[in-house]
Every structure is written in structure tokens, then in C-alpha cells.
Amino acid sequence: MPAAPVHEPIHDYAPADRTVGTILADKAARIGDRTFLTAGGERWSYGDVHRVTNAYAEGFRRAGVARGDHVALLLGNRPELLWAIWGLGKLGAVAVPLNTAARGDLLVYLLDQSDSILLVAEDDARERVDPAVAAVPAIRSVLGPGELTAFAELPADDPPEMAQVAASDPHLIMYTSGTTGPSKGVVCPHSQGHAVGRSMAVYSGYRPDDVLYTCLPVFHANALWFTIYAALWAEASVALSPGFSARRFWEEIRASGATVFNALGAMANIIWQQPASEHDRDHRVRIAMVVPNSRELRDGFGERYGITVTSVFAMTENCAVTVLGPDDPPDKAGSAGRLRDVDVQIADDDGYPVPVGEVGEICLRPQERGAMMLGYHEMAEATVAVTRDLWFHTGDRGRLDADGFLWFSDRKKEAxxxxxxxxxxxxxxxxxxxxxxxxxxxxxxxxxxxxxxxxxxxxxxxxxxxxxxxxxxxxxxxxxxxxxxxxxxxxxxxxxxxxxxxxxxxxxxxxxxxxxxxxxxxxxxxxxxxxx
Missing domain, CATH: 3.30.300.30 (ANL, C-terminal domain)
Known part of the structure; x- marks a missing residue:
């Protein structure tokens, strides 16, 4: 199988060093003045990010959070959500980012099942948050975004716990929908998001002068890992939007100077369905990662917008299994991309491999330690069920071609x-x-x-x-x-x-x-x- 092109050398880190604290400290020391994030008219450099997340670690410590504690975050696309995730990571605590639409029984379940001891929630969510918290005795207190923002004024020395955090330590619990049962909390080590960020930077050809725009929710892996962590590894910058709006999309793209964006689900089709305009090429975007991908969208985005479409196959439980890079052959448009640092087996219903070109369940295992979840939180049986025969069973079906490109077919599961x-x-x-x-x-x-x-x-x-x-x-x-x-x-x-x-x-x-x-x-x- 031919090697994938590498566009820009990246500053690499040994697998054992892939923790939030180690990498942010190194970025601050080497490229501290470079812009990392812009949002709401404000700018944060790499040095700023290291300092503010140190301060957030101190704030959470003063709020009673210790190593190994779980903290739920019900916050929209605001910088404070990222500072909280990374500040908790520096303490060795576990962040539990929740879907901001969660309410009622689902919200109670997520707070309870995650074993969270503290909740940070938007002020306008308190009407549904307070009854849920009352039903979960383990939640000691609820903080609003104002209290969270005040953390930034606290001392910003490296927290002593940061040196003790290992790449294999739990960093996040991210909830993915169940199929025949309740949502499962995916326990992600520090190293998992960095495996994604590294793959995206290398195989998608991201550069230090790129601006990666996202309007997707940061509580999802796509925005967090495939944009924010990808920018971190490319030593590029992130333009963060509060959310997707078809009307504002191109306006925000132009204003931010974005060169890369991700379109998930129906978003690409909604963008494509906007009326053609003489300004369709009035932007700096060179790459759009579209999932799911199609030949029509890839060709159409190229002709209309002058944008190269890339794609991936991935799940919250794993990493970038495949990447369709900007230099992959045109006849592979519509595929999810070439296998990257992961072994894949296409299996029949009994778990036996099928010949090349035949459709079956996509099963995988990474070639590098730390690129997958540690398991489902408090769901040992579910963890064992998806990792049988030394393969992770995705519940999705597809086929591999002779060149090692994966073509998604459909879902075997009921999600x-x-x-x-x-x-x-x-x-x-x-x-x-x-x-x-x-x-x-x-x-x-x-x-x-x-x-x-x-x-x-x-x-x-x-x-x-x-x-x-x-x-x-x-x-x-x-x-x-x-x-x-x-x-x-x-x-x-x-x-x-x-x-x-x-x-x-x-x-x-x-x-x-x-x-x-x-x-x-x-x-x-x-x-x-x-x-x-």
C-alpha cells in the first residue's frame, strides 16, 4: 500500500507525553505568542491558553475537585468550555461534556451514570438543571459560566498534579447513544484526542498558517478532536462559532479568515442548497472535511467553491480510522478514505473476515497504544461486547477495496x-x-x-x-x-x-x-x- 503524503512536518510527541498539560506547556514555551483561538471578537495565544487553563485547574481545586473526580459540563460553544476541559485535565480530573439539549430523564441519567460531583451549566438552563440535580445526590454544587469565568483571575502556576498525569489516565467521558439500551459513557484517555489531532494534522495536510473554523458543538468529538486538537497539533489556530447558521455561515467563514472547516451530517447539504452567488469563491477555505462524504459533494464543492473535500471514518470510541486526504485519487471520492495507523477487518455476522470488496461489519484495532477508549463507564458487559475476538466491533458496515480505502455502506446497529x-x-x-x-x-x-x-x-x-x-x-x-x-x-x-x-x-x-x-x-x- 503506498504511503500517504505528508505535507508539513509536525512537532511530534512521544505517546507517553501526550497529555493536555505536557503539550500545552510545550506549545506555550515554543510558540507562545501565536494565536490559538478566536471567539466573540477576542483572541487567545498559545501562551494565554496554557495560563488560563492553569488558572482553571486552580479554580476547580478550590471548588473541591481532586484527581479522579468527574465534573459535568453543560455549556455551549464558548471558550470557557475548552478551558474547563483542559483545566480539569491538568488536575487529573475527568471532564464530562454534555449535550446542551439534554433535559428531563436523560439529563438525570447522564449526571447520575457519569458519577459527576459538580456541574457547570449555562444560566438559561437552570430551569431544567435544578430538578435534575435534585434527583442526583452526588452533585455537590452547580456553577454558572460567570463563576467559571472568574477562575481566569486565579494564580496560573503549573498545578503540581499536572506532572503526575499519564497519557493513559481518563480525561473525558463522552456520551454516545445506545442502540438497544441507554447512552454509554465513553471513557477517553488523554492520548486518544491527541491521536486524532495528530492524524488529522498529518494526513489532511494542515499547516501552521491554517485557521480551522468550527460551528459544531464542542461537547462532541468532531469539534473537540477533529478541529481543536487538529489545530493544536498543526500549531494552527481555531475560529470558534456559537453554532451553525446557514445564513451566517459564509459571513463567519470570511470574517474569521478560515482555511479549513468540518461539515457533519446534513450541514454540507444545507450549505450546498444555499442559492448560488457571485461570492461563492470569496473566501480562503482550501479544505472541508465532510462526513458523510459523496462523490457529488466532493466534485460540487470543488467546482462551485474551489474547495477540496476530505473525509474520515471515526467514532467517539476510537480514532481517525481512515482519512481521505486532499491528495488522494479522484476516483476515491465518496469513500471514507485510506486506512491510517489502524488495522481493519471486514467481518460477516459470525465474525469471520470476508473477501476484499465484500460488505461486512467494520472491525478495527489501532496500531498504537492510547488511540482508543478505555471502555464504557460502569458498563463492563457493553465494553466486552464490542471488543470480542481482539477486535473492536463498530456496528457499522462497509467494504475495503484493493487499495485500502474504506467505503461505508450502512449501520448494523439501531442508532x-x-x-x-x-x-x-x-x-x-x-x-x-x-x-x-x-x-x-x-x-x-x-x-x-x-x-x-x-x-x-x-x-x-x-x-x-x-x-x-x-x-x-x-x-x-x-x-x-x-x-x-x-x-x-x-x-x-x-x-x-x-x-x-x-x-x-x-x-x-x-x-x-x-x-x-x-x-x-x-x-x-x-x-x-x-x-x-
Whole structure:
């Protein structure tokens, strides 16, 4: 297999030195004056980042946080979220970044399951945060962003704990949706995010003069690892936006001087669907990482915007398994890229490898220590289940070609992916079944006009009741994150089941796709569900 091109030499670090503290201290000493982050009209240099995260470590220590403690962070795209993540890392504590849309039972579950002792939350989230905290006795206190910001004024010496932190120590718990069960907390060592950042900098050809723009949520691995850590390793800078807006997107790109951005889920299609403009090439962007990728988008972005499209295959549990780099052959457009520092086996349902070119489950194992999760927090059985036969089983299906490029096919698991969010069908169903008019529910993915999935739910009414679909949606809006709320609803007298009483989801998914035009559609009914 031919070696991948390396565009710029990077300042490398031995695997054992890949901790937040070690790398930030080195960057501050070598390139301290270089801009690392811009956000909200403010600028932070590499030296500033090291100092402010030291101060945040001191602030968390004064708040009673010690090595090994877990701290939940319910914060939007603000620099304080990154300072908190890295300040906790310097203490040897574990950051638990939460989806800012979490509410109700899901928020209680995340706080409780993560064993968090402290929560930092946005002020406008307190209405849903306070009842959740009351149900989780382990949470000692809640801090707002103002209290967090005040940490920056504290002493900024290197915390003594920083020297004791190992690359293999837990740094983050990042929640990914369950398939047939609750969301799982992925325990990520310090080294995992750095493995991603290194791969992206090397194989995507990022340079010190690049500006990596992100409007994706920093509580997700894509923005945190594939943009922020990638910039850290390229010794480039990050332009942080509060969130994605199709109307503001190109305006922010131009104002920030961005040269790289990532588009996850439907975002690339939404950008592409904007009206053509004489200003389509009025920008500095040279690379856009698009996931999922397609030949149409890669060719279209090149012709219309003059941008080279790259891509990856990755999960929160692992690293950049493949990277489609800017110099890879045009005929590989649409693939997830070439294998990078990871062994991949495509296996059948019994775990045996299939021939090159055939579709099967994507199984992997890294070639370097520290590039994958340590396991699922307090879920030993789930950890063992995905790591059988010395391979990590992704639950995704694809094929490898003779040149070592991976082509994604579909999902073997039941997760629904909507607008870049992985949605647990189990969690959607759990909320629906709490509605007094619903006896049983089954959530399945259906195609979205923006790419990826929309959520559809089949409902079995409770005896003697009638289901009011609009009222069900109102119930969902109150009890689940906005992106989980079903778009389509349908009624059945009973769910199809196997002799062992397992719901035959594949039958329901097929029926939903075939009947999509006839199902009740909340958007057609004029019911819009957005961020709280």
C-alpha cells in the first residue's frame, strides 16, 4: 500500500507525553505568542491558553475537585468550555461534556451514570438543571459560566498534579447513544484526542498558517478532536462559532479568515442548497472535511467553491480510522478514505473476515497504544461486547477495496443519526411509553431530504384510548432533547415481534419508508421543534 503524503512536518510527541498539560506547556514555551483561538471578537495565544487553563485547574481545586473526580459540563460553544476541559485535565480530573439539549430523564441519567460531583451549566438552563440535580445526590454544587469565568483571575502556576498525569489516565467521558439500551459513557484517555489531532494534522495536510473554523458543538468529538486538537497539533489556530447558521455561515467563514472547516451530517447539504452567488469563491477555505462524504459533494464543492473535500471514518470510541486526504485519487471520492495507523477487518455476522470488496461489519484495532477508549463507564458487559475476538466491533458496515480505502455502506446497529446527532431508539421509546395514551412504541430511521435520517415512531395505543399526535409531540418536547423528537408518527394495533418477543425493527423500518408519504408529519402539520 503506498504511503500517504505528508505535507508539513509536525512537532511530534512521544505517546507517553501526550497529555493536555505536557503539550500545552510545550506549545506555550515554543510558540507562545501565536494565536490559538478566536471567539466573540477576542483572541487567545498559545501562551494565554496554557495560563488560563492553569488558572482553571486552580479554580476547580478550590471548588473541591481532586484527581479522579468527574465534573459535568453543560455549556455551549464558548471558550470557557475548552478551558474547563483542559483545566480539569491538568488536575487529573475527568471532564464530562454534555449535550446542551439534554433535559428531563436523560439529563438525570447522564449526571447520575457519569458519577459527576459538580456541574457547570449555562444560566438559561437552570430551569431544567435544578430538578435534575435534585434527583442526583452526588452533585455537590452547580456553577454558572460567570463563576467559571472568574477562575481566569486565579494564580496560573503549573498545578503540581499536572506532572503526575499519564497519557493513559481518563480525561473525558463522552456520551454516545445506545442502540438497544441507554447512552454509554465513553471513557477517553488523554492520548486518544491527541491521536486524532495528530492524524488529522498529518494526513489532511494542515499547516501552521491554517485557521480551522468550527460551528459544531464542542461537547462532541468532531469539534473537540477533529478541529481543536487538529489545530493544536498543526500549531494552527481555531475560529470558534456559537453554532451553525446557514445564513451566517459564509459571513463567519470570511470574517474569521478560515482555511479549513468540518461539515457533519446534513450541514454540507444545507450549505450546498444555499442559492448560488457571485461570492461563492470569496473566501480562503482550501479544505472541508465532510462526513458523510459523496462523490457529488466532493466534485460540487470543488467546482462551485474551489474547495477540496476530505473525509474520515471515526467514532467517539476510537480514532481517525481512515482519512481521505486532499491528495488522494479522484476516483476515491465518496469513500471514507485510506486506512491510517489502524488495522481493519471486514467481518460477516459470525465474525469471520470476508473477501476484499465484500460488505461486512467494520472491525478495527489501532496500531498504537492510547488511540482508543478505555471502555464504557460502569458498563463492563457493553465494553466486552464490542471488543470480542481482539477486535473492536463498530456496528457499522462497509467494504475495503484493493487499495485500502474504506467505503461505508450502512449501520448494523439501531442508532438513528439526525443532523449530526446519534439518537438512541431506546431512549426515544422510553419517553413515548410514559405517555398515558401509548402502550408500546418503536422508533426507526427514515430518509431525510437533508441527508442522514429523520425519526419515525410507530405507536400502539393503550386500551380504550385515542392518540392525539400533536399532543404526543408536545409531550416529547417537554421530556426529550429537541433533536430526538419524532418527525413522523404512525399507529399500529401491535408491533411485530419474534417468538422471543423481540421487536422486529427491520420490518417496521421498511414499512415506514414505504408509507412515508402517508404518515403523520409534524412539519407538514406546522409544528416546528428547535433548540430550547
Amino acid at each position: 438513528i443519526r439526525r443532523r449530526g446527532e446519534n439518537i438512541s431508539a431506546h431512549e426515544v421509546e422510553s419517553v413515548l411509553c410514559r405517555h398515558p395514551a401509548i402502550h408500546e412504541a418503536a422508533a426507526v430511521p427514515v430518509p431525510s431530504e437533508l441527508g442522514e435520517d429523520d425519526v419515525m415512531a410507530w405507536l400502539v395505543p393503550a386500551p380504550g384510548t385515542e392518540i392525539d399526535y400533536a399532543e404526543v409531540i408536545a409531550f416529547c418536547r417537554e421530556h426529550m432533547a429537541y433533536y430526538m423528537v419524532p418527525r413522523y408518527l404512525g399507529r399500529l394495533d401491535a408491533l411485530p415481534k419474534t417468538p422471543s418477543e423481540k421487536i422486529e425493527k427491520y420490518k417496521l423500518a421498511v414499512a415506514a419508508r414505504e408509507q412515508l408519504a402517508e404518515l403523520w408529519d409534524r412539519e407538514a402539520a406546522g409544528i416546528r421543534v428547535g433548540r430550547p
